[in-house]
Amino acid sequence: MADKTYENVKIEREGEITFLILNRPEKRNAMSPGLHYDMEDALLFLNDDPQTKVVIITGAGDSWCAGQDLKLYFRETANNPAERKRSNTASHHWRHDILTRFSKPTIAMVNGFCFGGAFTQLCSCDFAIAAEDAIFGLSEVNWGIIPGGIVSWNLTDMLLPRHAMYYAATGESFDGKRAVEIGLVNFAVPKDELKAKTLELANKLLKLNPNVLRFTKEGVRAVRHMRADDAREYLGAKQDSLQKADKEIADRVGMKKFLDEKSYRPGLGPYQRPQS
Numbered sequence: 668m669a670d671k672t673y674e675n676v677k678i679e680r681e682g683e684i685t686f687l688i689l690n691r692p693e694k695r696n697a698m699s700p701g702l703h704y705d706m707e708d709a710l711l712f713l714n715d716d717p718q719t720k721v722v723i724i725t726g727a728g729d730s731w732c733a734g735q736d737l738k739l740y741f742r743e744t745a746n747n748p749a750e751r752k753r754s755n756t757a758s759h760h761w762r763h764d765i766l767t768r769f770s771k772p773t774i775a776m777v778n779g780f781c782f783g784g785a786f787t788q789l790c791s792c793d794f795a796i797a798a799e800d801a802i803f804g805l806s807e808v809n810w811g812i813i814p815g816g817i818v819s820w821n822l823t824d825m826l827l828p829r830h831a832m833y834y835a836a837t838g839e840s841f842d843g844k845r846a847v848e849i850g851l852v853n854f855a856v857p858k859d860e861l862k863a864k865t866l867e868l869a870n871k872l873l874k875l876n877p878n879v880l881r882f883t884k885e886g887v888r889a890v891r892h893m894r895a896d897d898a899r900e901y902l903g904a905k906q907d908s909l910q911k912a913d914k915e916i917a918d919r920v921g922m923k924k925f926l927d928e929k930s931y932r933p934g935l936g937p938y939q940r941p942q943s
């Protein structure tokens with residue numbers, strides 16, 4: 668499939684790993700209506716793209732994403748309710764609906780500033796790795812709005828309540844190391860190691876059965892707010908549908924390799940999968 672090109676977003680590939688890059692570096696990758704439409708389209712494209720097995724979302728230049736574009740997203744749509752509604756719908760669609768249901772693993776590679784509305788796509792990605800000197804902030808309070816959209820929900824979903832309240836109410840910024848401490852990202856590494864560390868995770872994910880990975884992602888997300896009894900029912904049915912969806916699982920290849928062939932230890936790493 669030929670790559671699509673966009674005004675506000677770039678697609679770059681390293682084999683089966685696809686980088687989706689917010690590409691308004693001169694505006695610190697603030698999210699304009701145009702960027703929302705491009706991201707929505709690009710993610711739908713990559714979800715169906717057979718070459719893409721892992722998606723890494725990052726920002727061009729020294730910023731990951733400076734939040735909603737205060738001029739183009741807020742001020743210039745203030746008197747245009749139709750455009751406000753359209754861009755608001757696209758904004759929520761890609762940052763939450765598409766990303767949280769994405770069929771392949773997604774990694775946020777946070778290379779710099781991450782403010783306000785950018786927390787939604789950060790929390791929607793399955794994994795997040797930040798530069799130690801990346802700067803995160805719920806800056807909304809600094810200029811008189813609340814962390815809206817679903818940012819306040821993202822915070823309370825991802826962080827302990829004390830951390831969510833502190834950073835939302837004070838607007839105080841914090842770095843990548845602090846983002847690890849409060850559970851917002853998985854790892855923080857020196858900036859010059861960020862890409863290598865992110866690719867290391869992406870390559871680890873590539874070794875796994877993609878259906879198991881997808882069902883695991885869906886299961887972990889779905890049970891988050893369920894009662895234990897409901898989760899048990901749901902996960903039982905989910906495992907049954909995985910058996911039906913995937914021949915390798917139906918054939919219990921992994922179990923045979925451990926119990927019969929004794930050719931690997933599942934506790935220590937994935938077995939060598941047949942090349943697809």
Ligand code: ACO
Pocket residue numbers: 693694695697698733734735736737738739780782783784785806807815
């Ligand atoms: N909306 C619109 N334009 C932006 C935004 C934004 N969120 N962030 C940066 N820009 C623009 C600036 O206006 C400037 O444009 P100009 O060159 O036409 O003047 C350009 O990007 C560069 O910005 P600087 O401030 O000059 O860059 P610097 O590197 O010094 O600072 C920083 C970067 C810290 C990100 C700063 O721009 C900033 O504080 N931006 C606002 C961040 C924010 O509060 N985001 C939350 C928005 S609200 C929400 O998401 C719900």
